[in-house]
Amino acid sequence: MHHTVIVNARAGTVLEAGPEAFAARIMAAFEAGGCAAEVRLVHPRELDDALSLAIENADSVPVIAGGDGTINGVLPVLLRAGRPVGILPLGTVNILGRDLGLAGSLEHQIAALCKGEPVVMDVGSVNDRMFHSISGMGFFSLMARNREYARRRFPFSRAVAFLVAATRSILFTRAITVDIGIGSERRVVEADAVLVTVNSFEGADWRRPCLDGGVFEVHILNAGGLYSRCKAALSVVSGKWRNSANLISLTGSAVTLTRRDKRRGHITFDGEVERKAGPLVYNLLPGAVQLIAARERAH
Structure with missing residues (x-):
């Protein structure tokens, strides 16, 4: 072949x-x-x-x-x-x-x-922007920006760059107030981060058992300062983040995120960061792409 x-x-x-x-x-x-x-x-x-x-x-x-x-x-x-x-x-x-x-x-x-064998995968869209895995604001967008900074400062070691990026993000994240709509449900939260994933991730290594499940999962990291961010980071590393008291996870096929301060904020799309204002309207494109995978089909 x-x-x-x-x-x-x-x-x-x-x-x-x-x-x-x-x-x-x-x-x-x-x-x-x-x-x-x-x-x-x-x-x-x-x-x-x-x-x-x-x-x-x-x-x-x-x-x-x-x-x-x-x-x-x-x-x-x-x-x-x-x-x-x-x-x-x-x-x-x-x-x-x-x-x-x-x-x-x-x-x-x-x-x-x-x-490998062909699989189909859902794709997410945010207004006019697409993403294949993860989009987020707050801690996660700061982490993406700090990762680029650390890569330039520490090109000799990816591990060191990642550690520096994580430390800077934990120290300098500021809480944001976000109006979240998931289907017909609405809630206003003060959060250190809001993360939207295409389908559900599991475990310490954050892997998706299913790539075409047809849902978004919204993860809300409650605002609680440096201590809660450190606890949340530890729960992610240990694989126990699903049970973290600082993290709320919701699912839906359509999501809207609106910052209450109306400012243009940094949003990450699969690690790439852009500044966007106004309501962020998330829609799902079911089975939009075909890829080759070395894994069993999951439905």
């Missing part, structure tokens, strides 16, 4: 290894998995066009390589694809990659991808 792999040439993994060495490593891993691969390293601005061309080639399996933010950026192309597309995770967190059963070393991910 032949694969055409479109790689974000600015991904940290590529820059660390060097483009030629990284491309050679990908091709060797596909060959070891009993497949063949052509690797195209392209600038982030050219990813859409390069992926579209790969999708048009019926004789090859298209694959997009990059982190959660890269996958977020090509969602419009994936929606139009009309066929399964492979994901090769190259980011720091790789939420979507883990959900697809693609974890471990690059070689392990490619071996799993070669044996």
Whole structure:
């Protein structure tokens, strides 16, 4: 089986290894998995066009390589694809990659991808913006911004960068008042963070058992200061966050979030941060994309 792999040439993994060495490593891993691969390293601005061309080639399996933010950026192309597309995770967190059963070393991910099967996945939209996994405000958007800051300051260690980002976010998060609508239910909360996920995450490693469940889950981290944020962070790491007294989780197929202060706030979409004002209207696009996963179908 032949694969055409479109790689974000600015991904940290590529820059660390060097483009030629990284491309050679990908091709060797596909060959070891009993497949063949052509690797195209392209600038982030050219990813859409390069992926579209790969999708048009019926004789090859298209694959997009990059982190959660890269996958977020090509969602419009994936929606139009009309066929399964492979994901090769190259980011720091790789939420979507883990959900697809693609974890471990690059070689392990490619071996799993070669044996993968098509699955369908829901996609979320916020006004005119789409996301595949997570959107949030408050602590979570600050965490995304601090992660970019830490990556520049500590390029030699992802672990150190993540720890610095988490510490800064816990220390400097400020509570926000949010009007939340989930279906016909309305509530006003003062929260350190509000997180909206496409389908439900479980466990310490935050994985989704089902990618096409047709629901949003809204997680509200109650405002309580530094101590409660530290407790919440510990509950996430330990996998006991579902039982945390500081966290409320609700589900629905349509969600609206409105900041009471009417200010343009930072919102994160799969790790990418933008400033948006006004009501944020979340709608679900059921089964919108087809991906290749190394996991059993879940319904």
